[in-house]
Amino acid sequence: MFKTRQAILAASTFLFATVFCPLSQAQQPDAQSQTEDTAPTEDAAPTEDVATKAAREACGTPIETFRQNVADEARKAGVSEHAIDELKKATIDQKVIDRDNGQAIFNLTFAEFSKRVIPEARLKKGKENLQKYADVFAKAEEKYGVPGPVIAAFWGLETDYGAVQGNFDTLNALFTLSHDCRRPELFRPQLIALLKLFDQGVVNAETTGAWAGEIGQMQLLPKDYLERGVDGDGDGKIDLKGSVADAVMTAAHMLSDLGWRRGEPWLEEVRLTRDDLPWQEAIRQNRKPHSQWTSWGVTGINGPLGPDNGDASLMLPMGRKGPAFLAYDNFDIFVEWNKSIVYATTVAYFASRLAGAPAFDIGHPDPGLSTEEMKQLQQKLADRGYDMGKVDGVYGILTRDAVRTEQLRLGLPADSWPTKELLDRL
Numbered sequence: 314m315f316k317t318r319q320a321i322l323a324a325s326t327f328l329f330a331t332v333f334c335p336l337s338q339a340q341q342p343d344a345q346s347q348t349e350d351t352a353p354t355e356d357a358a359p360t361e362d363v364a365t366k367a368a369r370e371a372c373g374t375p376i377e378t379f380r381q382n383v384a385d386e387a388r389k390a391g392v393s394e395h396a397i398d399e400l401k402k403a404t405i406d407q408k409v410i411d412r413d414n415g416q417a418i419f420n421l422t423f424a425e426f427s428k429r430v431i432p433e434a435r436l437k438k439g440k441e442n443l444q445k446y447a448d449v450f451a452k453a454e455e456k457y458g459v460p461g462p463v464i465a466a467f468w469g470l471e472t473d474y475g476a477v478q479g480n481f482d483t484l485n486a487l488f489t490l491s492h493d494c495r496r497p498e499l500f501r502p503q504l505i506a507l508l509k510l511f512d513q514g515v516v517n518a519e520t521t522g523a524w525a526g527e528i529g530q531m532q533l534l535p536k537d538y539l540e541r542g543v544d545g546d547g548d549g550k551i552d553l554k555g556s557v558a559d560a561v562m563t564a565a566h567m568l569s570d571l572g573w574r575r576g577e578p579w580l581e582e583v584r585l586t587r588d589d590l591p592w593q594e595a596i597r598q599n600r601k602p603h604s605q606w607t608s609w610g611v612t613g614i615n616g617p618l619g620p621d622n623g624d625a626s627l628m629l630p631m632g633r634k635g636p637a638f639l640a641y642d643n644f645d646i647f648v649e650w651n652k653s654i655v656y657a658t659t660v661a662y663f664a665s666r667l668a669g670a671p672a673f674d675i676g677h678p679d680p681g682l683s684t685e686e687m688k689q690l691q692q693k694l695a696d697r698g699y700d701m702g703k704v705d706g707v708y709g710i711l712t713r714d715a716v717r718t719e720q721l722r723l724g725l726p727a728d729s730w731p732t733k734e735l736l737d738r739l
Contacts, residue, residue: 376405396508423635423655426659439469439667442468456562457568458575472530474530478529483516486523487526506534516528545562568646572645577622577641583637584612590609595626595629597648600642603618606627631675679730699711
């Protein structure tokens with residue numbers, strides 16, 4: 314049920330103007346390569362197939378024809394004429410098209426990315442906010458089971474704790490992206506949901522946010538706002554832009570709906586004490602019990618692994634010589650929020666820091682490849698028959714899988730980390 318959100322986010326976030334720029338204002342990695350999976354489409358019941366077909370047929374038509382088409386759909390969805398009238402103000406925003414078409418390649422390592430978006434000032438502010446709004450976070454955890462540091466980590470990375478929520482006109486942004494023929498089936502339902510928010514008086518037609526339509530301190534899409542918004546401060550309205558309590562409670566509701574498991578961990582930094590670990594086992598979907606990882610030389614930071622909190626996967630975001638983590642079931646929720654593995658690992662790590670964990674040990678990872686070298690590697694892998702999606706120089710799931718397979722074939726440690734040695738061997 315969250316597929317549309319994932320697909321839109323896989324096309325909308327990550328621009329790093331400064332280290333204090335919130336991620337929802339940013340551009341995100343290419344959906345075909347950087348994300349854990351290729352950007353999914355909405356789970357399609359027959360009625361959704363009809364809606365998708367209608368969105369595709371309406372895109373690119375003359376503006377007034379398109380406007381009327383959206384109005385007709387909104388009426389069928391029960392939106393009032395008063396809210397539908399707001400469509401008359403909607404215009405195509407070329408800046409939105411430019412942002413959508415001009416996404417920069419995201420090619421930072423986990424260490425580079427986390428350093429950039431978790432400066433000491435942001436970490437300090439997060440801890441202060443956990444204290445300042447302790448009652449709100451406690452209420453959120455009691456009701457939804459999501460710890461405060463997890464919510465605060467998303468809050469900090471999405472909008473720098475509400476400081477920068479975006480200045481794109483949300484109506485124009487979603488009108489523009491629904492009319493554009495790249496992904497109208499993803500954005501048109503969000504446009505209808507926005508009109509419903511107008512109808513209910515939740516937001517007004519002048520509301521602003523990110524260029525892909527996300528709104529508020531947690532940068533939620535209109536459908537999520539509509540379906541999961543929570544009045545956290547009890548004032549009778551849901552204000553995700555101005556109310557910290559509403560934003561925190563709504564984020565907790567979202568994470569709970571995504572499957573957060575109450576009282577369970579998400580990420581644990583570990584040390585690797587053996588060079589002969591079967592590196593090909595270090596895959597996010599490959600979960601093992603603590604006993605198995607212990608037998609392969611995986612330990613805690615300062616000794617044996619802690620309590621057995623269930624099966625976990627070994628994550629090596631920069632190869633076997635870099636930082637290492639055990640990822641538990643709750644880590645999947647970070648990926649559900651945003652499919653970029655770099656983002657998910659970073660926000661999970663940030664949550665751990667806010668919960669009191671120390672900074673990770675970067676180790677001594679082999680230098681990564683430059684963008685041009687990565688393109689060369691991807692082309693060589695494509696020439697060998699691997700599905701690489703786009704040869705774009707971005708280190709994503711397709712590249713990782715192909716690298717691991719070739720490392721195994723060549724007798725190299727199969728940690729999925731692309732190196733100059735591998736490039737030369739190919």
